[in-house]
Amino acid sequence: MNCDNFFHCQGNYDAVHLCEKTANDIRIAKKISDCREELQDPSSTDSQADQRANKFGRDGGVLVQYIHIWVDRNSTILLIVQGGK
Template sequence: MRLCVCFVLLSFIVCASADLSRIREGGRFVWDALGGARDMYRAYQDMREANYKGADKYFHARGNYDAAQRGPGGAWAARVISNAREKWQSDVSGRGAEDTRADQEANVWGRNGGDPNRYRPAGLPSKY
C-alpha cells in the first residue's frame, strides 16, 4: 500500500514539474465546472421560486448563459446538466418532444452567449 502511495505521489511530482500549466488548466476547468453547476442550480431555484407561467425557457437560457460565462468548464457543466434534465423530462415526466426541443433551443442559446432576455416573459419580476 505504501509503495502504491509513493508511486502515485512520485508520478504526480514528475508530471507536475513537466507541465504545470496543463495542471492549472485542468484545475481551472474543474473549478469552472463546479461554478457552472452552481449557476444552473441557482437558475433552477429562481425558476421554482418565481413560479411564473411562461418563464421556463428564460431560466434555461439564463442558467446556461451564466455557467458558460465561466469558461469551458462551465459550458461543459451546463451542457451535461441540461442534457440530463431534458432526457429525464422526456423519458419520465411525459412532457412532449416539442417542449424538450424548445428547452434545448433556450439552453443552447444561453450557452452560446445569447441574451437570456430573449426568452423573458412580460411581467416577470425584475429580481430575476
C-alpha cells in the same frame, strides 16, 4: 406567464459566462441540461424548446423579453425578443 425558456437560457448563460468560459464549463452546463431533459421526454416540443434556450444561453445569448399573445384558452404564441451577445 411561462418563463421556462428564460430560466433555461439564463441558467446556462450564468454557468458558462459568469465562470471562466472554459470548454469544461460549457461541457458541464450541456451535460447537466441534457440529463435534465433526458428525465423528461426528450422528443417533446417542450424539451426541444428547452434545449434551444439552453444552447442559446451557453452561446452567450440573453433572452431579454417575453411577450405572450393569447390565441385561445389552450394555446399561446410566444414571441421571444432576443438581445445580447
